Amino acid sequence: MAVRGGHMRLTVTALSVGLVGVGTIIAPPATAEPTECNYPSCAPGIMPNVVLGASCDNTTYYAFGVTSWGRLVFCGSPRRYEPRWFRSPEMHGIKDENSLCPGFDGDVAQAPDGLFLTCVAKDGHTFWERGDL
Numbered sequence: 001m002a003v004r005g006g007h008m009r010l011t012v013t014a015l016s017v018g019l020v021g022v023g024t025i026i027a028p029p030a031t032a033e034p035t036e037c038n039y040p041s042c043a044p045g046i047m048p049n050v051v052l053g054a055s056c057d058n059t060t061y062y063a064f065g066v067t068s069w070g071r072l073v074f075c076g077s078p079r080r081y082e083p084r085w086f087r088s089p090e091m092h093g094i095k096d097e098n099s100l101c102p103g104f105d106g107d108v109a110q111a112p113d114g115l116f117l118t119c120v121a122k123d124g125h126t127f128w129e130r131g132d133l
């Protein structure tokens with residue numbers, strides 16, 4: 001009986017090691033998403049079939065959506081009212097927060113972690129800053 005139990009433990013351990021090996025082969029690398037791109041089509045997390053003007057719940061991360069007819073929208077909260085879907089200014093894909101955005105003043109983007117960004121002018125330069133503030 002003890003041998004069988006020992007054999008069972010060995011089988012379970014071997015199976016666990018095998019599954020861990022399979023998981024690392026199948027799992028995508030952590031950097032699978034692009035870290036910078038220039039178009040909305042390469043930004044992950046854009047919600048499909050959004051209704052323009054409908055309420056939404058996240059103005060900070062992955063705040064972009066697209067209507068059934070292809071209009072890009074974003075989840076915003078004007079004057080701190082209940083958030084809803086608005087037509088998006090021109091969207092420039094994925095950009096790094098605080099990086100320069102010359103010529104894009106007032107346009108929007110998404111950070112690699114999904115943070116909603118807007119291009120804001122300060123001190124003679126334009127920077128990608130949080131768009132939910």
